[in-house]
Amino acid sequence: MSIFRYFQSAANTQIYSRMNLFGIITDTDYRLDAITLRIGRTVNNQRRSTMIYGRLENVAAEAATLPENILEGLKFLERTDLAALPEGKVEIDGDRMFALVQDYTTKPKDTVRPEAHKRYIDIQYVALGREQIGIAPLAKVSEIAEDLLEDKDVCFYSNAPEESMILLSTGGYTVFYPWDVHRPGCSADAESVVRKIVVKIAL
Structure with missing residues (x-):
């Protein structure tokens, strides 16, 4: 399982230690720009970018x-009054890019299904609150709980082998690609009321 530890130096954030993130990685490139973590991996000789993690500021x-x-x-997130948005879908550029505004209370991890x-x-x-999000490689996940890809572009899974957890607080964001299974909305130390904006970007 992946273990990332960070420490804050006087000028920037550095990776203090690193281990193999996913069993399927054959070549991994870790870069930390400001405090955003980007992970690249090679799978079946094809280079893929995956999981961007940072802060809007x-x-x-x-x-x-x-x-x-x-x-x-x-930039849409930067320029928009996110607190004023109603729940639901917000148009940005038709089906190419739009946002989903969600208000909810986090739940225990074992009650939330992984999805892709x-x-x-x-x-x-x-935009408000604190939650944990799980991430796991799609190639390692095989047990489908509910397949809604055709109608809703989401597939739920029964489990997520080799899952790592990310902590997101107010101002933090992550980017997930189709090969990133993720489990959003999990409680960290306790339940938290969260306002999340999910920007959907067509491939």
Whole structure:
């Protein structure tokens, strides 16, 4: 299982130690730009980017390192009064990019099903609150609980082998690609009321 430990130096954040994140990684590149973690991996000789983890306040400093479509989604979050948005779908650019505004209370991890998408990338941004999100490699997950990919672009799984947990607090975001199984909305130390904005970006 992956273990990442960070420490804050006077000027920046560095990776203090690192271990193999997923069993299927054959070549891994870890970079820390500002406090955003990007992980690249090679699977079946094909280079893939996966899981971006950072804070909205650092987007301007990191803009040159971010994929164009991810930067566009983050800029939407920057310029929008997120507290004023109603729950539900918010249009950005038709089916190519839109946002889902969600208000909920976190739940124990074992009551939340892991999920993955096929047609859209997720930017999951916590505008208020605190939660844990699990992440696991899709290649390691085999037991499907409910397949709604055709109608709703989501597939739920019964478990998530080799899952690692990420802590997101107010101002934090993660980016999940279709090969990233994720388990959002999990309680950290205790239940938390969360406002999350999920920016959906078509592949």
